[in-house]
Amino acid sequence: MTAAPGVWQPHDEMRRQEEVRIEAAGLEFECTSAARLTWTAEEDRGVLELRVVPDRTAVVRVAWRVPCVGATAFWAADGGEHRGLPPFWRRPRTAALEKNAPVGCLVGTQDQALCTFAAGEVVRPVRTRTGVVEETGEFGFWVEHEAEPGGGLLLRLDLTRRHFATTLAGVADWWRTLHGPDRDVPRAARMPAYSTWYAMQQHVDAASVERQAGPAAELGCEAIIVDDGWHSDDRGRGYGYVGEWEPSPVSFPDMAQHVAKVRGEGLAYLLWYALPFVGRHTALWDRVRPYTLAYKEHMNAAIVDPRHPTVRDLLAGHLTRAVTEWGMDGLKIDFIDQFAVEDPPEPGPGADCATVNEGVRRLLAQLPGDCLVELRQPYVSPGLWPYATMIRASDCPLSPAHNRQRTVDLRLIAGPLAVHADMLMWHPDESPQRIATQLISVLFAVPQISVDLTTLNPAQEEALRFWLAFFRDHAEVLQRGDFEPARPDLAYPQVTARSGGTVITARYAPMPVESPETGTLWLANGDASTGVLLRVSRPGTARATVYDCRGRTEGDELVTLTPGTVEVTVPEGGLLRLETTA
Structure with missing residues (x-):
């Protein structure tokens, strides 16, 4: 009508x-x-x-x-x-x-x-x-x-x-x-990745990255993301030294050679940039002072004004160099939301657009169009889709519930972009069950792992290997299937994706799970309770295979499904495969 x-x-x-x-x-x-x-x-x-x-x-x-x-x-x-x-x-x-x-x-x-x-x-x-x-x-x-x-x-x-x-x-x-059309999202954007941030913070160097590259690739990661610390020897957690974007001669003496070595392990390489900032302690400081939107005292840095082509050329040139000279496969672009300054000053002489929004858009349009680009909550506008391949949940270290909610939120409106979880970290003494539940909490996104992989004990490594394999093997359903999270008022206690005859459900609370009439149900148990209720709509039989958090088979039997509810035992961090026939 x-x-x-x-x-x-x-x-x-x-x-x-x-x-x-x-x-x-x-x-x-x-x-x-x-x-x-x-x-x-x-x-x-x-x-x-x-x-x-x-x-x-x-x-x-x-x-x-x-x-x-x-x-x-x-x-x-x-x-x-x-x-x-x-x-x-x-x-x-x-x-x-x-x-x-x-x-x-x-x-x-x-x-x-x-x-x-x-x-x-x-x-x-x-x-x-x-x-x-x-x-x-x-x-x-x-x-x-x-x-x-x-x-x-x-x-x-x-x-x-x-x-x-x-x-x-x-x-x-x-x-x-x-x-209009989106950028292509390559396979590497949808596969598990390794990130240096929680594992190393700013204490990152070529040797430490190379030490993680081999184990990361062997466990199933296809990208490595090097975060803050590569550009400076300062470890003060501020941004007073950002903006020149030269590799630290101490930590990364030959960036191109280092990148080639990591890529030789089969990993795509992404490098972090705090895009809007120029630090007070850089040689660029006096040059950019006429082109600033605001000064962040607690960050010891200025936010530069993208309405000026001089600023855009400067910033885009730094990022393009990473791809063309050092061989990077992608860029992790941080802090775009900081451009959203309340009551920005009038643009100075030389500005070629009236609004900061348009300046940011023109800046991103200058970036290399054939590389991976990671953005992050809260900059989730569909206006950014042409310039990115993936978008990550905002920081929530060691908070599976927040990571689940944020990745689900992103999945709902991310359009073509691959949705990444915030980096997963855990205490060295953490149990394999709890490591598995962290992975299950972000099952419908791309996991980024950020721990020292060389110090995992065998049980931790088995849990990580098992679930990363599940992410990889079922990426098409998990990331592109019909997506149905339940109960946003309760922070999504159950989430389902389905495609063809395959249904994958993650359970984060003791709620009944719908059993499909035919086909395969994969049920990941992200809750401590192990008695899982299946809601059955019509009679039938099924083969039920139960795996623990490390992928070891705990049960494999034919079960009779009668209408109503059927209880099966699935360990914490474990997985049920239910093959149903009419």
Whole structure:
């Protein structure tokens, strides 16, 4: 169904703000602007696209409400660890190219999406306010951004009441349609990786990286990511020495030779850059001072202004050199969100774009287009998809629950990008069961391992080897299958991916697991409880094979499935394979 285009002419063009009401898809929308507005509303099977266009460049706001009936959670790209129902009076969110994404979903019982919305603008700032309206018991939404006559404010609402993950996948597909083709995501971006950060912090050098490369490749990693510390001998955890991006002559005396040696082990090599920063103690300091957005006292560094081509050429040149001269396969680009400075100064002479957002976009467009590029939460805008191959969960060392929630959140809206977990680390005395549960917590993402692999005991190594093999063998289903996380209000206690006749479910709490009528169920037990309840819908038989956290077979038998619930024992960190026949 398509609603007829509408037009609204303010009665008094001198008034600061006017309002128009639009009825579409059973909702009433209030549109406000200082400009004359036209609009179109197109609805197709419960999905509405509303476009509101001003006759001159102006801020446009669209607001609406839905009954808050059966609501359990509000999902947002920057929702953090709390997924309750916020009050409408809380501070608005801002999404832009450098930070966040303009999307949200009101989730109800049975994981139904009561209302999923997204804005089409993914570069310039978009402000949203969402929450419970106390006076009416409704859930309120508004979205606003500066709009131009040529495009206006474009809004997508999904009111189909499908599973919330399905509606968010629809948003990602919509963004891809709006903003063009993506970069290819090569195999190495989707395979397990080794990272130096938690294992070495800034105490990284060529010898230590090479010492980990062989074991990492042998265990199943296909990339190594060298983090902070390669560019300086300073170990102060600040950024006063970043910006020149020359390898430390002490730690990395011959970077190209070192990279070739690591790549000879069969690993792709990615190098870390804190892109926006130039440190106070660098030779570049005086040169960039006229081109800064802000100075970060606690970081001892300035954020440079990408609206200037001089700055973009400088930064892009450093990163390009890593690929062309040192043989890097990729770049880990950190701190893009730091470009999102509140109230940036007016651009100085020589700037060629008015907004920082556009400057960041032009900067990323100058990077080599044929290499791996890792980004990170919270810079999750689909406007970054053309410039990246993978996106990682924000830092949460030794926190499996947070790593699970963040990787699932990313999977829901990452579109074409490979989603990576934050690096996995553990105490040297950790049990293989708990190492396995960490890996299971990020089962639907790409694991990055960050421990000293040369000091693992045999049980730890067996657990790591077993689960990395599972990631590799089932990557197509885990990363590209139909994705169905459960209960965002409870931080996803169960997650499922399915493709063809294969279903993979990870269990993080004692919840029943749906048993498929036919095909193969892989059940990873990420909970300490071992009595797993299978919910069976029709009678049949199945071969049940149980593995412990190290991949050792604990049971292999035919079982009878009767409708109702069937209990099987799966050890903590272990795996069940259930081959069902009718």
